[in-house]
Amino acid sequence: MNSPVTTIKDPQEKKTVGFKFDVQSYTLIIAVVVIAMIFGFFTSGEFLSSRNLSNLFTQMAVISVLAVGMTLVIVAGHIDLSVGSIVGLTGGIAAILQVWQGWNTVTVVLAAIIVGAVIGLWQGWWVAYRNVPAFIVTLGGMLVFRGILIGISKGQTVAPLSTSFGQIGNSFIPYAVGYILAVIAVVFLFIAKIRSRAKRQTLGLTLAPTFIDYGKITVYSVCIIIVTYMLNRYLGIPVPMLIVVVLAGIFLFVSHKTSFGRFTYAIGGNVEAAALSGINIKRNVLFVFILMGALAGIAGVLLTSRLNAATTSAGTSYELDAIAACVIGGTSLMGGKGKIVGAIIGALIMTSIDNGMSMMNIEAFWQYIVKGLILIFAVWLDVSNQKK
Structure with missing residues (x-):
């Protein structure tokens, strides 16, 4: 009896990889191009002018910084609803220390970042070590930090700040x-x-x-x-844009080239498997919230510098814009999946919609409606991909 012939493939045999255009991978870039073309057409090219592009990149800096940190938070399987209030509080503290106390720019910037990191430590402790859901902790934090800002500022607008502080958010590179x-x-x-x-x-x-x-x-x-x-x-290139690029580069390295970054993705992907693999879940989650708080402090400095004032309403609803930027950029609300670059492009899309509709003199309520619909559509795509 003849035995069946088994064909064994040579493991060294190389596959021929042809050109394949992955539409899903380039959806964000396509969306940016389409948005630019639409607004460019309806504004007679003004949307694509050098001046407006400079304003656009400056405006998106705050949301981009928040989106970088929010990506790690969501990838780890959590959420942070307090970042808008942290932006307002840290920016307000920086303004108060400089205008009312006479501190120099370097000191107040460091103080704002440290305060943000301490707030992140406090919230991360509740989430990681006391097992309180991040949604509840940060929702409470959103109210607490906004209340603290109103209290320490006595409900006043704190301004003007020094020239050196203003240059952080309003200067350009030669x-x-x-x-x-x-x-x-x-x-x-x-x-x-x-x-x-x-x-x-x-x-x-x-x-x-x-x-x-x-x-x-x-x-x-x-x-x-x-x-x-x-x-x-x-x-020239706006300094806030350069700050975003530097932070994005740092966190790209952290998320892909360090054990902390790999552990964060593992925790969000399957927390039980991560725990069985020996990953310290609590410590990594705590660090994620500390980084988010520090980045919110940086965002607070950028916003206060750009406005040259600190107000009690600063940063309101920024947490929603940051979350929307992450989701539009491909970060899964289920955890374990997300890209820093995608989140920044998502922030660019959100800011472009605001900027373009404002240039077209479209009423503000339409901006909220459009952004809300885009967010729902992005989440629907994410859920559809998860099912597949």
Whole structure:
């Protein structure tokens, strides 16, 4: 009797990877392009002017900083509804210390960040070590911190701040420095891709075709140069935008290249499996909230600096914009999935809608309606993908 012939594939055999356009991966970029084209058309190109782009990137800085931290919070399987109040409180403390107490700019900035981190520590302790749901802890915090702000400021607007403090949120990088930074960013992208491909080859992993990998990097590089050129046509790259880029780079490294980042994704993906793997759940959740509080402190400084004043209503509803930016950017409310870059693009989309509709003189209530519908649609997409 003839035995059946079994074909054994050579493990060293390489697959041929063809060009495949993943629509889902580029949905955000497509959305940004469509939004820019629509508002550019209805504003006779003013939306895409250098001046408006500069204002747009400055306006989105606060929400972007919050979205960076909120991504980690949601990835870990939690939520933070207090970040808007923390922004108002930390910004108010910075203004009070400078205007009423005469502290210098460096000291008040550090004080705002430290206060934010301490608030995050307090909330994280309740969530991680007392097992109180983050929704309840941060909802209570939203009320507590807003009340503290009204109390310490006596309901007054605290202004004006020093020139050096105002430059944090309103200054620009010189043209030449902007181009140098753009070139450095392009070189870094290519070096990172070269190292990534070399590492995958060493590990025996499948490599995408060279023209696809480097084609993407080339497109990103062209976009960086064009954005830099457009911003330099006005006053240069806004400092708040540079702060967002630096923070995004730091947290990209933290989330992908450190054990803390990998543990955070593991906790959100399956907390029981993470615990059985030896991950310290409580400590990592605590650190996530501390980082969120510190980033809210930075956002508070940026907002207060840009407005050159601290008010009792500062930061109101910012937590909703930050959460919406994360969800639109692909962060799953189920936990375990989310990208820093996606959240920042989500913040850009949210800010672009506000900016574009304002330029078209559309009434404010329509902005809320449109953003709410976009948020519902983004969550629906997330739930649909989870089911699949």
